[in-house]
Amino acid sequence: MITELQPLSRVLLPVDSLEAFSRAIPLVGLLIRTMNIEAKHIDLLHVVAGSFLRDYMKSINIAAGEVPSQEDIHHLRKRYIDDVVSPLMSHAGELLRKETAGLVPGVLME
Numbered sequence: 001m002i003t004e005l006q007p008l009s010r011v012l013l014p015v016d017s018l019e020a021f022s023r024a025i026p027l028v029g030l031l032i033r034t035m036n037i038e039a040k041h042i043d044l045l046h047v048v049a050g051s052f053l054r055d056y057m058k059s060i061n062i063a064a065g066e067v068p069s070q071e072d073i074h075h076l077r078k079r080y081i082d083d084v085v086s087p088l089m090s091h092a093g094e095l096l097r098k099e100t101a102g103l104v105p106g107v108l109m110e
Contacts, residue, residue, distance in 0.1 A: 010041045015092045022095060029099030039104045044092055052080030 013028060015021050032042065053068065056076055060066040068076070096104050 008035055008037065010043070011037055012043050012045055013092075013096070015044050015046045015088060018088065018091055018095075021092050025095050025099045028096065032096075032100050032103060042096070042104055044089055044096075046085050046089060048077065048081065048085060052076050052084075 008031070011028070011032065013021070013024075031037070053073070053076060056068060056072070060068070093104075
């Protein structure tokens with residue numbers, strides 16, 4: 001039976017939307033400040049599923065055998081990351097920096 005808990009050494013923060021992240025950020029900031037968790041031990045995570053293919057898939061006829069090429073998929077994914085994910089993560093990092101009074105830099109990842 002575990003009688004003593006180890007302190008947190010890392011924090012993984014999922015970023016699905018700024019709305020959801022904004023609701024969690026006060027608690028996250030409190031956790032980081034009170035436990036003195038270093039910025040290098042904080043990771044933001046956004047999962048890129050197949051959502052970047054949604055609009056493209058509407059324009060092709062799968063029944064006729066049309067499928068996106070690997071090159072198209074790579075291009076669409078890169079565009080999604082540049083247009084959606086990077087700004088989202090940048091905003092999330094800035095919210096985290098403000099909430100932790102600068103303990104965490106605004107840019108956590110490249």
